[in-house]
Amino acid sequence: DTGVSQNPRHKITKRGQNVTFRCDPISEHNRLYWYRQTLGQGPEFLTYFQNEAQLEKSRLLSDRFSAERPKGSFSTLEIQRTEQGDSAMYLCASSPGQVDGEQFFGPGTRLTVL
Amino acid sequence: LAKTTQPISMDSYEGQEVNITCSHNNIATNDYITWYQQFPSQGPRFIIQGYKTKVTNEVASLFIPADRKSSTLSLPRVSLSDTAVYYCLVMFSGGYNKLIFGAGTRLAVHP
Numbered sequence: 001d002t003g004v005s006q007n008p009r010h011k012i013t014k015r016g017q018n019v020t021f022r023c024d025p026i027s028e029h030n031r032l033y034w035y036r037q038t039l040g041q042g043p044e045f046l047t048y049f050q051n052e053a054q055l056e057k058s059r060l061l062s063d064r065f066s067a068e069r070p071k072g073s074f075s076t077l078e079i080q081r082t083e084q085g086d087s088a089m090y091l092c093a094s095s096p097g098q099v100d101g102e103q104f105f106g107p108g109t110r111l112t113v114l
Numbered sequence: 115l116a117k118t119t120q121p122i123s124m125d126s127y128e129g130q131e132v133n134i135t136c137s138h139n140n141i142a143t144n145d146y147i148t149w150y151q152q153f154p155s156q157g158p159r160f161i162i163q164g165y166k167t168k169v170t171n172e173v174a175s176l177f178i179p180a181d182r183k184s185s186t187l188s189l190p191r192v193s194l195s196d197t198a199v200y201y202c203l204v205m206f207s208g209g210y211n212k213l214i215f216g217a218g219t220r221l222a223v224h225p
Contacts, residue, residue, distance in 0.1 A: 004157075042215035042218050102163050104160065105150075105158050105159065108156075
């Protein structure tokens, strides 16, 4: 399967714990995006990478959130000191170099904070 | 305020044409309008993308008026498997912090 993969698919954690999610984009896609989606809402942009450079980060994103994309391949999204409000589906997408908007999404990681 | 507006839900019957409109008043000048389909517990899937006038592919058409303040996704002859949530995605002036998905239109196709 050459699509975008995300791990884990589900994560249950207690409030205050740290969690880390991984995204493996389609190979040769140099752009990688992270979104958060809550029930009944559209995906909300979190951050964006072009290769290994993090070019944009949503102003809505708390300092507890951090993302990396070492070597411009896979990416990780870490949430520190999780809160119940962090419960959501976290989606990763990748796109080829030329056109923004045509993104290929992974299946998402569903986070539940107890 | 960067915002997109879509109808919350629509109902249709198999074989009918469905048109879903998204309004986006402050879209960036040089950026595309993209539509996605999402099924429960899955990531969104790309349907179609356009910049202006009309674009057609094997599954849908996209109509964009000259002022680009709205766009209409047209699904010809829908089937039960088209029951899903449909999102428009646009980029508003100001860079990626304004990469905005609509709230989605929940389409229900009935036999």
